[in-house]
Amino acid sequence: xxxxxxxxxxxxxxxxxxxxxxxxxxxxxxxxxxxxxxxxxxxxxxxxxxxxxxxxxxxxxxxxxxxxxxxxxxxxxxxxxxxxxxxxxxxxxxxxxxxxxxxxxxxxxxxxxxxxxxxxxxxxxxxxxxxxxxxxxxxxxxxxxxxxxxxxxxxxxxxxxxxxxxxxxxxx
Amino acid sequence: xxxxxxxxxxxxxxxxxxxxxxxxxxxxxxxxxxxxxxxxxxxxxxxxxxxxxxxxxxxxxxxxxxxxxxxxxxxxxxxxxxxxxxxxxxxxxxxxxxxxxxxxxxxxxxxxxxxxxxxxxxxxxxxxxxxxxxxxxxxxxxxxxxxxxxxxxxxxxxxxxxxxxxxxxxxxxxxxxxxxxxxxxxxxxxxxxxxxxxxxxxxxxxxxxxxxxxxxxxxxxxxxxxxxxxxxxxxxxxxxxxxxxxxxxxxxxxxxxxxxxxxxxxxxxxxxxxxxxxxxxxxxxxxxxxxxxxxxxxxxxxxxxxxxxxxxxxxxxxxxxxxxxxxxxxxxxxxxxxxxxxxxxxxxxxxxxxxxxxxxxxxxxxxxxxxxxxxx
Numbered sequence: 001x002x003x004x005x006x007x008x009x010x011x012x013x014x015x016x017x018x019x020x021x022x023x024x025x026x027x028x029x030x031x032x033x034x035x036x037x038x039x040x041x042x043x044x045x046x047x048x049x050x051x052x053x054x055x056x057x058x059x060x061x062x063x064x065x066x067x068x069x070x071x072x073x074x075x076x077x078x079x080x081x082x083x084x085x086x087x088x089x090x091x092x093x094x095x096x097x098x099x100x101x102x103x104x105x106x107x108x109x110x111x112x113x114x115x116x117x118x119x120x121x122x123x124x125x126x127x128x129x130x131x132x133x134x135x136x137x138x139x140x141x142x143x144x145x146x147x148x149x150x151x152x153x154x155x156x157x158x159x160x161x162x163x164x165x166x167x168x169x170x171x172x
Numbered sequence: 173x174x175x176x177x178x179x180x181x182x183x184x185x186x187x188x189x190x191x192x193x194x195x196x197x198x199x200x201x202x203x204x205x206x207x208x209x210x211x212x213x214x215x216x217x218x219x220x221x222x223x224x225x226x227x228x229x230x231x232x233x234x235x236x237x238x239x240x241x242x243x244x245x246x247x248x249x250x251x252x253x254x255x256x257x258x259x260x261x262x263x264x265x266x267x268x269x270x271x272x273x274x275x276x277x278x279x280x281x282x283x284x285x286x287x288x289x290x291x292x293x294x295x296x297x298x299x300x301x302x303x304x305x306x307x308x309x310x311x312x313x314x315x316x317x318x319x320x321x322x323x324x325x326x327x328x329x330x331x332x333x334x335x336x337x338x339x340x341x342x343x344x345x346x347x348x349x350x351x352x353x354x355x356x357x358x359x360x361x362x363x364x365x366x367x368x369x370x371x372x373x374x375x376x377x378x379x380x381x382x383x384x385x386x387x388x389x390x391x392x393x394x395x396x397x398x399x400x401x402x403x404x405x406x407x408x409x410x411x412x413x414x415x416x417x418x419x420x421x422x423x424x425x426x427x428x429x430x431x432x433x434x435x436x437x438x439x440x441x442x443x444x445x446x447x448x449x450x451x452x453x454x455x456x457x458x459x460x461x462x463x464x465x466x467x468x469x470x471x472x473x474x475x476x477x478x479x480x481x482x483x484x485x486x487x488x489x490x491x492x493x494x495x496x497x498x499x500x501x502x503x504x505x506x507x508x509x510x511x512x513x514x515x516x517x518x519x520x521x522x523x524x525x526x527x528x529x530x531x532x533x534x535x536x537x538x539x540x541x542x543x544x545x546x547x548x
């Protein structure tokens with residue numbers, strides 16, 4: 001203990017204290033605060049980048065999920081659209097077919113009516129001609145009957161054949 | 173692995189140069205011997221050499237008024253000292269401030285006259301003497317001469333200054349390198365930055381707490397690197413035993429004490445003077461004990477650092493001294509190997525003591541700002 005007191009030097013104590021206080025203050029201002037701030041800033045930077053990286057990862061995951069969902073939805077929509085289209089197609093074809101059939105049957109009806117009508121007209125015409133011819137024949141017979149019996153017969157035959165020709169001619 | 177190799181190399185160089193300076197210093201003790209009445213009683217060669225080594229170790233542990241590198245005896249048998257003289261500044265009630273270079277003392281051989289008073293350097297202390305330089309002794313062989321106030325720039329002061337400047341340059345560069353290199357340190361900063369972060373994360377924050385640690389960081393960082401660097405320079409062959417000087421460790425411990433005392437909160441003082449959760453008569457008994465405890469804590473800091481550094485130096489230098497005592501190849505090489513191993517150990521102790529000093533300072537600061545303490 002005595003040796004310790006003997007070793008004590010006031011001068012050294014004063015110098016040591018003064019230099020040390022100066023060193024603390026200088027280093028605080030020019031070294032420790034900038035260093036600790038820089039280290040802190042870097043640590044915060046690392047922390048925040050890690051966080052944002054995690055966030056980005058999550059976002060990507062979410063996006064992937066979304067993509068899958070969208071894809072799935074699109075597929076469903078496509079399927080439904082295709083189904084609809086197929087239905088539409090079938091419907092259109094059926095409709096067209098029905099319409100065509102209707103039209104065809106209508107035309108058939110019209111044609112049938114036309115044919116009937118024409119036939120009726122022809123028949124009427126034929127009937128009129130036959131009536132005319134018959135009247136002619138009857139007139140001629142009546143005229144020749146007045147002369148003789150033989151010429152009378154010959155005339156009838158002649159008229160019949162004539163009438164036949166006329167008929168066939170007309171028919172053709 | 174390269175780090176380990178490097179440590180070995182450094183320790184080896186330290187030790188080799190230490191031995192060299194020891195060999196030279198052996199002759200110093202020849203000279204001091206003339207001043208020593210006690211050494212005259214020693215006759216046998218071995219005992220004389222032992223005394224020389226003891227003197228040398230004692231001399232090395234002390235602060236010095238000049239920065240001696242080495243010395244030798246010239247052809248005329250005269251002592252030649254090679255070193256740098258340092259300024260001597262003395263303050264005296266009568267003469268005021270006087271200053272001159274330490275070379276004027278010629279290593280204690282010459283008496284210096286200043287303003288009609290005679291000054292003599294004796295065992296690295298300056299005394300008032302008569303013109304012949306007579307030193308009077310008391311019965312315990314202590315000098316009784318009066319002394320002026322000695323504010324000299326001693327070897328320790330020079331080393332403290334050099335270390336401070338080195339620290340400032342080193343950490344200023346580290347601070348500047350962040351801006352230059354995008355937040356990443358360059359050069360030596362790469363080595364020191366993890367240590368700074370370690371002190372923050374492993375010493376300051378766990379002991380002081382997230383809330384208050386910032387205001388203590390400057391002190392903790394400065395004291396850690398200051399003690400560490402000075403411990404390391406103490407291991408160099410320059411032999412500047414700064415942290416093994418009681419004055420320096422006292423100053424450092426006082427800093428810790430004052431910072432603890434002046435930043436302490438109400439809780440800290442209430443735990444000293446009026447311990448909560450203890451019966452009232454006990455509180456009266458505890459108060460002086462606790463108060464004494466606040467002084468013992470920094471006192472232990474002072475003694476711990478001082479004793480560790482002094483012990484390391486004494487043991488290391490004594491073992492190096494054994495090399496010269498043995499004077500045979502086996503003993504000398506054995507002590508050489510032992511000194512080598514101890515040098516490596518001392519490098520570790522240098523770091524460890526700096527760590528302990530910082531750690532305990534942080535612990536005391538933590539107790540000063542602790543807020544809500546549980547019942548004991």
